[in-house]
Amino acid sequence: MVKTNPGRFFEDYHVGQVIAHAVPRTLSGGERALYHALYPARHAVYSSDAFAQSCGLPGAPMDDLIAFHTVFGKTVPDISLNAIANLGYAEGRWHRPVWPGDTLRSESEVIGLKENSNGKSGVVWVRTRGLNQRGELVMDYVRWVMVRKRDAAAPAPETVVPALADSVAPRDLVLPEGLDFTRYDFTLAGEPHRWGDYAVGEVIDHVDRVTVEEAEHMLATRLWQNTSKVHFDATLREDGRRLIYGGHVISLARTLSFNGLANAQMIVGLNAGAHANPCFAGDTVSAWSEVLDKAETAAPGVGALRLRLVAVKPGAVPGALRGEDGKYRGDVLLDLDYWALIPL
Amino acid sequence: MVKTNPGRFFEDYHVGQVIAHAVPRTLSGGERALYHALYPARHAVYSSDAFAQSCGLPGAPMDDLIAFHTVFGKTVPDISLNAIANLGYAEGRWHRPVWPGDTLRSESEVIGLKENSNGKSGVVWVRTRGLNQRGELVMDYVRWVMVRKRDAAAPAPETVVPALADSVAPRDLVLPEGLDFTRYDFTLAGEPHRWGDYAVGEVIDHVDRVTVEEAEHMLATRLWQNTSKVHFDATLREDGRRLIYGGHVISLARTLSFNGLANAQMIVGLNAGAHANPCFAGDTVSAWSEVLDKAETAAPGVGALRLRLVAVKPGAVPGALRGEDGKYRGDVLLDLDYWALIPL
Amino acid sequence: MVKTNPGRFFEDYHVGQVIAHAVPRTLSGGERALYHALYPARHAVYSSDAFAQSCGLPGAPMDDLIAFHTVFGKTVPDISLNAIANLGYAEGRWHRPVWPGDTLRSESEVIGLKENSNGKSGVVWVRTRGLNQRGELVMDYVRWVMVRKRDAAAPAPETVVPALADSVAPRDLVLPEGLDFTRYDFTLAGEPHRWGDYAVGEVIDHVDRVTVEEAEHMLATRLWQNTSKVHFDATLREDGRRLIYGGHVISLARTLSFNGLANAQMIVGLNAGAHANPCFAGDTVSAWSEVLDKAETAAPGVGALRLRLVAVKPGAVPGALRGEDGKYRGDVLLDLDYWALIPL
Structure with a gap:
């Protein structure tokens, strides 16, 4: 049995499928400090507990894009390991702040499929949800990627193109x-x-x-x-x-x-x-x-x-x-x- | 008086000698975040408090190799500053997890010595112990290194080669x-x-x-x-x-x-x-x-x-x-x- | 209206002016870990809670230069964005340790001005204060920089050179x-x-x-x-x-x-x-x-x-x-x- 993850191919997705992504991650002041070292981050709500408190929050949340990258990163082994291109995002919302100590995990639902005319690849639409340790929704967004087929001879699935808000x-x-x-x-x-x-x-x-x-x-x-x-x-x-x-x-x-x-x-x-x-x-x-x-x-x-x-x-x-x-x-x-x- | 540390030479070790290594170190979520940025670390027990708790632990411990590197790093000024080669490891055990907030220090006992036939260097075996702020054993391992002699004319010590488990x-x-x-x-x-x-x-x-x-x-x-x-x-x-x-x-x-x-x-x-x-x-x-x-x-x-x-x-x-x-x-x-x- | 910060020019400073610098910053174990990764930092008081406690402190403070760099960094958009040279420091004192979780902000008072003879630039002396979330003084120091004039034709201010201790x-x-x-x-x-x-x-x-x-x-x-x-x-x-x-x-x-x-x-x-x-x-x-x-x-x-x-x-x-x-x-x-x- 091959033990390593070959990633999913276009044939491995079907509309309605829900994929629970691996490796939940606890975020803390360490991730925040690294974010501030890697990027010239200065927005005060994320930089200062005292400033965030003056804005009605209990303290500085983790930067909104730390939440996004963490949720997104978990989807890679299941969604984009065999992707040819990352085509777009839509309908993304941040539902609640992530606080130091929170643990995030992700899951994605396949909401659209369209095989390309060349028969070698197709587009997969997923709605990804990021959840914290209490199962509360932290953010969600739709993303679509072009993914290779394992076998060009495999039959095309029914085309489902989701209606997405501009x-x-x-x-x-x-x-x-x-x-x-x-x-x-x-x-x-x-x-x-x-x-x-x-x-x-x-x-x-x-x-x-x-x-x-x-x-x-x-x-x-x-x-x-x-x-x-x-x-x-x-x-x-x-x-x-x-x-x-x-x-x-x-x-x-x-x-x-x-x-x-x-x-x-x-x-x-x-x-x-x-x-x-x-x-x-x-x-x-x-x-x-x-x-x-x-x-x-x-x-x-x-x-x-x-x-x-x-x-x-x-x-x-x-x-x-x-x-x-x-x-x-x-x-x-x-x-x-x-x-x-x-x-x- | 020269203030800087010249490191120890082969003549400076004797069997039974115990060396307390300097600079205890408190580890936290910052070191964990850096470990995850420096290496593609994904083992879930170390990534997620929630996952670790589902495995009976109070939270995610520090990665086992964070403990090893921290304990090892402390030994360098005393053991390997004048080393020619790091020859091997044996009998290493992790005795208890390291938790964020724990402070580690190290000590090494010389358990073997063997001068090389060229008279210019020798092999030193040490058993290193990592201890937390309560003095509890966190890990121990045997390591042997080839170390320069300060003076090739210095007499060779009695050869002691420790019996080590495979x-x-x-x-x-x-x-x-x-x-x-x-x-x-x-x-x-x-x-x-x-x-x-x-x-x-x-x-x-x-x-x-x-x-x-x-x-x-x-x-x-x-x-x-x-x-x-x-x-x-x-x-x-x-x-x-x-x-x-x-x-x-x-x-x-x-x-x-x-x-x-x-x-x-x-x-x-x-x-x-x-x-x-x-x-x-x-x-x-x-x-x-x-x-x-x-x-x-x-x-x-x-x-x-x-x-x-x-x-x-x-x-x-x-x-x-x-x-x-x-x-x-x-x-x-x-x-x-x-x-x-x-x-x- | 131009939204971006063009920085201050020599004409924009006057003696007695107090500038509150932006973006307070909460520091934690993440910044400490990064400091230890970026520099070969080993002073034990800053490395180990246990060691700091044996020296009468409640735990390891943030490294003294973390405090300095944080306080200094906040002044850059207001003091040195158009600086030609950073000329000197004087009268710097650390007034109290910074602890993990503290939030720092900075303010600077202009204490000296001297236009250069070429009429194109001048020297600005400021005393910068770093304050924590309780408004307590964390450190202060004098710094002087050479700053461009916006308009060479602008009149020179009265020369004030502060008396600074050696x-x-x-x-x-x-x-x-x-x-x-x-x-x-x-x-x-x-x-x-x-x-x-x-x-x-x-x-x-x-x-x-x-x-x-x-x-x-x-x-x-x-x-x-x-x-x-x-x-x-x-x-x-x-x-x-x-x-x-x-x-x-x-x-x-x-x-x-x-x-x-x-x-x-x-x-x-x-x-x-x-x-x-x-x-x-x-x-x-x-x-x-x-x-x-x-x-x-x-x-x-x-x-x-x-x-x-x-x-x-x-x-x-x-x-x-x-x-x-x-x-x-x-x-x-x-x-x-x-x-x-x-x-x-």
């Missing part, structure tokens, strides 16, 4: 219990800009840049127990470079966006996302954002901004996303569409 | 208090294979590979307060590479072995070990295991596997350890013989 | 509450040398060397939320190297000084400091110290040493600081003058 409706965003921005300290947070200062259509150049090293992205990717070989094995490519986990670029861009969006404190919705081009060690990454929408919320003093976050390489122009052919420009690494909470 | 007898393994695998969740642990699924002689190729960077092995080696110069100083070799701490390769191989041995949760015995060839940054490391023996234990649902864990470089063939000359193949980095606990 | 007087050093070295365990601390064993004028070569990698200094600099672009962006220099944060060199040198100054446990005063030459990845750093002064203290068994700590590159001679021209030698990276507490 974005999470503001009324569906879940606000952390107790969150209150009415006594928000803009000086300690780092910038004076509040919800009313941002206009739909506004583009913000986040200015700062970070050049990525192999050791850094591997430390990050391992921390989330993401086992995808392409991130770790230099022998897979002739140039010896390892493909950087797309989530590493997400966290780089999000934390760089502090400079201009310091008050967009908590991510509560993930509307869409595309890894437009691959990222490698040696690349210098910067970011720009576009305000896509605005909404009020039921929490005191709390508004929501819908933001497009774009990670780019040198030479990029803030606001320039696609070429004349409608395709992503070559200098675009990431196009992420999310909701964040910001003081009114 | 392996720790199963009845001598110490099981963590309360450990109970009868409600073990194989799905959450990541693989279905139990004690009965492994056969003596079976070879498992762990498939995954990791390419090592200088920053990574130096972070790890410093974390264990191992001060051996060769791991940090690029000016010691013409090619500027730093020799990687052998323990880094041990942890890489052990964590890579998750893929095929996910349920070999806890290491409780170290029978033997050899660092067959040096490892450098840029090397791509993979691993294979061979099942050497099996034993039952007194704990409910808990069996033990004796495993040979071999770290190798590209080109290696799983199962191929030595050449026709009886020497380790050039692609073998580590040959480690240990006992692990696995559900029946 | 060094902190021993009677002004603040001792951690409860500190008692009368039961100090020299074996566990790692060296036998006490206060009386050090003579003014003595030079100690700390022997060990560390070669620095890009990933390491960026992890460290981000951990302290220092956002200065030059440390992260490889496109700023033709050779692709990033300038290493001067504080990284301070921590490297201080931790290397364990070998010869293992008992100089706690830093309580920062008298002066100069970053003599830039440091880059690939540099191999070593350190030497000179004993500048000695003092007794009011705490039982506790003496103080005033030490010059010098970080150097290969080829340096311990004790050789300046050339015949009175300038720092090219192999000197750092010249730091501080007070540390050591058992009598």
Whole structure:
């Protein structure tokens, strides 16, 4: 009997299947410190217990993307070990904060299947749920990936393409219990800009840049127990470079966006996302954002901004996303569409 | 008076001497998070408080090799600062888990001495004990190293070669208090294979590979307060590479072995070990295991596997350890013989 | 409205101005573990709760330089984003330990201004205070930097050059509450040398060397939320190297000084400091110290040493600081003058 995990192939999925992912993970101040060493993270709610308490929370939660990466990482051995491409995200919501000491696990339900016309691969849609040690929902999101078939001769499954929302409706965003921005300290947070200062259509150049090293992205990717070989094995490519986990670029861009969006404190919705081009060690990454929408919320003093976050390489122009052919420009690494909470 | 530590030379050891090693160390969730960032660690007992509790433990202990590296690191200034080679390990046992907040210190007793025929160096055997803040034994092991003489003219000591067991007898393994695998969740642990699924002689190729960077092995080696110069100083070799701490390769191989041995949760015995060839940054490391023996234990649902864990470089063939000359193949980095606990 | 922080220019400062710096930070065992991975830190008071308790403290405080880097990092967006050079430090004191779970914030008061004769820049002196979550003073120090003018035509401010002490007087050093070295365990601390064993004028070569990698200094600099672009962006220099944060060199040198100054446990005063030459990845750093002064203290068994700590590159001679021209030698990276507490 072969003991190692060969991963699932396209034929191994069926609509309605629920996969419980392995290796629950307890998160603590250690993971938080590493997150702050790996990324230029400075959003005050996640940096300071005292600041979070002034916002009605019991203390600083784990960064919202720590929760995402941990939940995502657990799905890799079951969903994307034989994936050709990570195609998109939708309907992502953070349902409750993760606190130091919490233990996360993940499960995914297959909600769509579509074989490609070449008969060699297909697209699998899954809704992934992250649960804490009490079985409470921490976050969920839909993700779809292109997966190899084990056997090209295997019959195609019935095509099921799930109907997915273009974005999470503001009324569906879940606000952390107790969150209150009415006594928000803009000086300690780092910038004076509040919800009313941002206009739909506004583009913000986040200015700062970070050049990525192999050791850094591997430390990050391992921390989330993401086992995808392409991130770790230099022998897979002739140039010896390892493909950087797309989530590493997400966290780089999000934390760089502090400079201009310091008050967009908590991510509560993930509307869409595309890894437009691959990222490698040696690349210098910067970011720009576009305000896509605005909404009020039921929490005191709390508004929501819908933001497009774009990670780019040198030479990029803030606001320039696609070429004349409608395709992503070559200098675009990431196009992420999310909701964040910001003081009114 | 010279203030810095020149290290001990062969003449400075005598049989029966007990050396208390310096700098006790408190371990916490920070060290655990770093371990998970530095290595692809996924064994569930060490990853999740909730999983560990389902196995009868009060929470997730610190990884067994965190305990080993911490205890070992303390011995370096006294034992191996002037060592030419780390020759072997024997009779290693983990006596109780290390919990976050515990403080470890080490002491070593010299149990053997043998001057080499060239008169310039000799072999020193020590039994090292790791103790927690209550003075309780956490682990112990025998290690022998070749150490330079300060003065080749110094007389040779009486030769004492300790009688060492080929392996720790199963009845001598110490099981963590309360450990109970009868409600073990194989799905959450990541693989279905139990004690009965492994056969003596079976070879498992762990498939995954990791390419090592200088920053990574130096972070790890410093974390264990191992001060051996060769791991940090690029000016010691013409090619500027730093020799990687052998323990880094041990942890890489052990964590890579998750893929095929996910349920070999806890290491409780170290029978033997050899660092067959040096490892450098840029090397791509993979691993294979061979099942050497099996034993039952007194704990409910808990069996033990004796495993040979071999770290190798590209080109290696799983199962191929030595050449026709009886020497380790050039692609073998580590040959480690240990006992692990696995559900029946 | 431009949302990103352009930093302050020379015209934006006036004497008496108090700047509250952004993003308070909660520190925990995670930051401590990272400090021990990034630097060869071994001073026992910071490594072991049990050892710290034997010295009259409730547990191991966060390393004194973790406090310094955290307090310093917060000042960067307001003080040194447009700085041309970091010119000096004076009158630094640690007022109370930082404990895991404490939250630090910083504020700076402008205490001096002097426009340069070229009219393009000026020197700004600030006294920076680090405060914990109870508003208690954790540390303070004076720092002066050369800052660009936004507009060369802007009028020069009145010159105010603050009178600064050459060094902190021993009677002004603040001792951690409860500190008692009368039961100090020299074996566990790692060296036998006490206060009386050090003579003014003595030079100690700390022997060990560390070669620095890009990933390491960026992890460290981000951990302290220092956002200065030059440390992260490889496109700023033709050779692709990033300038290493001067504080990284301070921590490297201080931790290397364990070998010869293992008992100089706690830093309580920062008298002066100069970053003599830039440091880059690939540099191999070593350190030497000179004993500048000695003092007794009011705490039982506790003496103080005033030490010059010098970080150097290969080829340096311990004790050789300046050339015949009175300038720092090219192999000197750092010249730091501080007070540390050591058992009598």
